[in-house]
Amino acid sequence: MRQTEILAPAGNMAKLETAVRYGADAVYLAGPKFGLRTAADNFSAEQIATACAFAHQRGAKVYVVLNGFLFDEDLADLPPFLAEIEAAGVDAVIVSDLGVMRTVAEHSRLTLHLSTQASALNTHAAKFWRDQGVTRLVLGREVTLEEAARIQHEADVEVELFGHGAMCMAYSGNCTISNYTAGRDSNRGGCIQSCRFKYRMSDQRGGAGDAGYFLSSKDLQGVAHVDQFVSLGIDSLKIEGRMKSELYVATTVQAYTAARDAAWLKQAGASPEDLMRELNAMSHRDYTNGSLVAKAGPDSVYLHEDDHLPHSHDLLGTLVEVTDTHMALFTRNPLQRGEVVELLVPRQGVVHLETEAARDITGKLFDRVSSNRIIMLPKHPAAEVGLLMRKKRHVPKTSSHAQLSQTG
Numbered sequence: 001m002r003q004t005e006i007l008a009p010a011g012n013m014a015k016l017e018t019a020v021r022y023g024a025d026a027v028y029l030a031g032p033k034f035g036l037r038t039a040a041d042n043f044s045a046e047q048i049a050t051a052c053a054f055a056h057q058r059g060a061k062v063y064v065v066l067n068g069f070l071f072d073e074d075l076a077d078l079p080p081f082l083a084e085i086e087a088a089g090v091d092a093v094i095v096s097d098l099g100v101m102r103t104v105a106e107h108s109r110l111t112l113h114l115s116t117q118a119s120a121l122n123t124h125a126a127k128f129w130r131d132q133g134v135t136r137l138v139l140g141r142e143v144t145l146e147e148a149a150r151i152q153h154e155a156d157v158e159v160e161l162f163g164h165g166a167m168c169m170a171y172s173g174n175c176t177i178s179n180y181t182a183g184r185d186s187n188r189g190g191c192i193q194s195c196r197f198k199y200r201m202s203d204q205r206g207g208a209g210d211a212g213y214f215l216s217s218k219d220l221q222g223v224a225h226v227d228q229f230v231s232l233g234i235d236s237l238k239i240e241g242r243m244k245s246e247l248y249v250a251t252t253v254q255a256y257t258a259a260r261d262a263a264w265l266k267q268a269g270a271s272p273e274d275l276m277r278e279l280n281a282m283s284h285r286d287y288t289n290g291s292l293v294a295k296a297g298p299d300s301v302y303l304h305e306d307d308h309l310p311h312s313h314d315l316l317g318t319l320v321e322v323t324d325t326h327m328a329l330f331t332r333n334p335l336q337r338g339e340v341v342e343l344l345v346p347r348q349g350v351v352h353l354e355t356e357a358a359r360d361i362t363g364k365l366f367d368r369v370s371s372n373r374i375i376m377l378p379k380h381p382a383a384e385v386g387l388l389m390r391k392k393r394h395v396p397k398t399s400s401h402a403q404l405s406q407t408g
Contacts, residue, residue, distance in 0.1 A: 001233045003264050004226075007063075007160065008253050011242035013043070014318075016051050018246045019060075021386050022346045023257035026061035027051075028094060030242070031081060034066045034074070045081065049088035061091040066104070067115035069097050079107040086110055094138065105133055116140055116162070121147075126155035136160055136235065141167060145225065145292050149232035158235040163222040164252055164279075165240025167290060167300075169195050169215050218302045221279060221287035224272045226259035228292075247315040250344050250388050251282050257347070270349070278350075281313040281390075316341055316389040317375075326376045327383045333391070334370050341391045345382040353380060353389075 008024035010016035019027050029051065030042045043051060052062045064085050070078070078100065085093070086108045093110050095101045096117035104110055113136040114120055114129050120137045129137060136158035139148050143161065152159040195215040220240070222229075229237050237260065239252045255275045262269025279287070285308055288300040314333050321328035335341070337358055343351040360366050361374045369375055 002235065004229045004234055004260055005160075005236040006253060006257050006260055007236045007238045008249060009165075009239060009242040009244065010051070010249075011042070011244070013047060013051060015242075015246055015249050017054060017386055018249045018388065019253055020055050020058050021384075022250045022253040022344070024060055024253045026063060026091070026236070027055060028063040028065055028238075028242075030065040031085070034068050034070065034078065034081070034100070045084035045088065048085050048090065052089040052091075056089060062089075063092045063094055063113060064090050065094045065115070066100050067094050067096040067117050068100075069117075070100055072099075075099055075103055078103050082108040082110065092136070098132075101132060101134075111135055113160070114138060120151075123151050123154045126151045126157055126159075130155055130157040138162075138238065141220070142291050142295070144294065145228050145232055145234065148234055152233065152235070160236035160238055161229070161234055161292075162220060162240060162290075163226070163229065163237040163256060163292075164220055165244075166285075167217040167220050167240075169217050169301075213303055213305075214301070216285075216302045218286045218288040218300050219284050220290045220292075221276070222289055222292050223255055223259050223275045223279060225289060225292050226256060227263040230260060230263040245283075245315060246318070247313075247388060247390060248282050251278055254344060254346065254349070255279055258349075261347075281311060283308045283311045285309065310393070312393060313342070313390045314393050316391045319383055319385055319387045319389070320374070322379060322383045322385055325379055327379050329375050329377060329389060331369060331371050331373045331375060334368060335375065335391065336368050337366055339391055341389050343380060343382065344388045344390065346387075348382060351380060351382060353377065 005025040006023065007026045007028060008019035010019055010027040010029040016027050016029060029048070031048065032042055032044060048064065055062050082104060090110060092113045093104055094113045094115045095104060096115040101112060104112060112134045114134045116138045119140050120126055120129060121140045121143055126137055134157070138160045139151065141162050145161065148159050148161050196213070198211050199214055200211040201214070226237065237256060239256065241248055255278050258270050259275055285302045286304065288296065290296050290300060316333055316335060317329045317331040319327050320330045335355065337355055339355055341353050341355055343353055345351055355377065357378055358366070359376045360369060361376070
């Protein structure tokens with residue numbers, strides 16, 4: 001049995017580097033076309049080559065998303081791109097469309113993974129896709145862990161299952177609401193997340209009912225079930241979020257890697273409560289375990305007025321230089337001198353640091369520094385270029401959402 005892979009999103013090069021530094025075994029990304037997140041930064045063919053070099057040097061794999069549903073004129077542009085990413089050393093491509101799959105097979109030797117968009121939910125479907133040359137199925141989010149393990153065993157194919165992140169209320173993400181509300185095809189990269197809008201119900205006679213977020217799902221959180229991913233032999237645990245922040249990538253990868261390592265080595269690690277507290281620290285909706293254990297029910301609908309719950313921490317910045325005496329931090333948010341900040345250290349957790357001795361780039365003490373500035377801090381032994389620092393937010397104590405976020 002192989003160790004369960006932790007697969008992280010990479011919306012751009014900075015997020016890819018963050019995912020790999022914080023322990024991801026593999027990352028998934030998209031080129032400028034053919035995927036379902038056209039609003040993400042995405043990667044040129046040259047950047048994909050750079051990404052592969054960075055990841056492979058550190059033992060991680062790179063998967064490229066080709067999961068849009070394409071017309072013939074789109075397919076004509078695909079073979080040159082396949083040649084470029086194959087030369088770059090991409091480890092696999094993720095596809096939904098049979099036409100894309102056939103084009104990949106005819107014009108490259110790239111490994112094929114089947115996207116969740118294809119809605120593979122059973123053993124017969126798994127065997128069919130396996131016979132078409134697919135080596136891994138990204139199963140629909142409607143599948144439980146037990147069902148995924150049975151499909152893997154009976155179809156003799158790798159399986160990948162989402163373990164964390166935003167979820168679509170449509171079946172396996174096959175949604176067309178954006179087509180009607182914005183004229184943008186969600187199955188060709190144009191989704192505007194219309195499901196997050198407020199809607200009003202009406203009856204057949206035109207009578208207006210209550211307004212609410214009837215189509216919006218809570219976020220998936222499966223950190224308490226990572227031991228089942230491992231014990232059942234699920235090949236890959238996928239984290240959603242190519243549009244999310246670097247802090248999101250670092251936090252989720254850190255938490256799920258810690259849980260996976262503890263389960264794999266059968267050692268006591270961070271408790272599920274501690275890991276959930278970390279996942280509550282970043283911006284998120286209410287959490288649900290979706291269909292991982294039992295089929296998702298009405299309690300998986302996100303009904304809050306706010307798009308996200310107030311969170312406890314914000315990204316402070318990224319370390320851009322580390323010397324024998326100091327570390328230089330590029331700030332993404334303001335900092336008051338004297339605030340306690342936290343360094344996220346891969347496979348170690350959170351290190352609390354004082355900022356009384358923090359100085360600006362001229363070497364002077366400051367009372368407050370704004371974002372997009374360089375500040376100097378005394379070196380910490382665990383510091384490395386590229387690591388992230390965060391700080392606590394000042395959340396009003398009267399906020400009921402804040403209490404929910406803290407308790408999970």
